Amino acid sequence: MLVRNLETRDHAPIITVVNDWWGGRPMAGMLPRLFFTHFQPSSFVIEDRGQLVAFLIGFISQTDPAQAYIHFVGVHPGYRAQGLGRQLYQHFFDTVQAQGCQTVRCVTSPVNTGSIAFHTHMGFTAEPGDSTAQGIAITHDYDGPGEHRVRFAKTLG
Ligand SMILES: CC(C)(COP(=O)(O)OP(=O)(O)OC[C@H]1O[C@@H](n2cnc3c(N)ncnc32)[C@H](O)[C@@H]1OP(=O)(O)O)[C@@H](O)C(=O)NCCC(=O)NCCS
Numbered sequence: 001m002l003v004r005n006l007e008t009r010d011h012a013p014i015i016t017v018v019n020d021w022w023g024g025r026p027m028a029g030m031l032p033r034l035f036f037t038h039f040q041p042s043s044f045v046i047e048d049r050g051q052l053v054a055f056l057i058g059f060i061s062q063t064d065p066a067q068a069y070i071h072f073v074g075v076h077p078g079y080r081a082q083g084l085g086r087q088l089y090q091h092f093f094d095t096v097q098a099q100g101c102q103t104v105r106c107v108t109s110p111v112n113t114g115s116i117a118f119h120t121h122m123g124f125t126a127e128p129g130d131s132t133a134q135g136i137a138i139t140h141d142y143d144g145p146g147e148h149r150v151r152f153a154k155t156l157g
Helices: 008-021 033-038 084-097 113-121
Strands: 002-005 044-048 051-060 067-075 103-108 131-133 136-138 150-155
Touching: 002 084, 008 033, 008 051, 008 067, 044 084, 051 084, 067 084, 084 103, 103 113, 136 150
Parallel strands: 067 103
Antiparallel strands: 002 044, 044 051, 051 067, 103 150, 131 136
């Protein structure tokens, strides 16, 4: 399989499938075209014989260049549990660490138990929140009213 940087042409194919990849949750609106145009050096896709089967969109913080942030990661349902998510994350870690980043952050929804398990396996820890559910710290209304999040961080190196 081929790992390459994200390109603007990936926008349409990804927003077409992303709601299905998230089990029917409406996610496409969180992936405007700007991510595909302006975040290419730190965003990646994996292709299998020309078919896009996994993607990661991330960036180095403009506010604190020692921090990087992963906005989205998705793997085609038929390609899960084969290490593609781990491969994309490791590629991102290597890329941003080479540019001086020491910490990677991301958030996920408390209902996304698969994502919580994945990030825990990838060495992230949940940052303190204002409540706890099933042992995981949750920050209520973090991304707006009703938009609760688990806030994950990982130290590189
Ligand atoms: C979360 C997701 C990206 C994981 O991708 P993946 O390619 O299946 O993950 P990997 O095979 O690389 O797994 C990496 C590790 O995480 C663990 N893991 C991944 N998904 C898991 C799950 N649902 N439950 C438990 N553990 C899981 C694996 O066991 C593996 O652990 P190990 O390497 O220590 O043995 C994928 O399930 C997905 O696209 N989900 C829908 C979109 C989503 O929720 N994205 C994250 C929020 S932005």
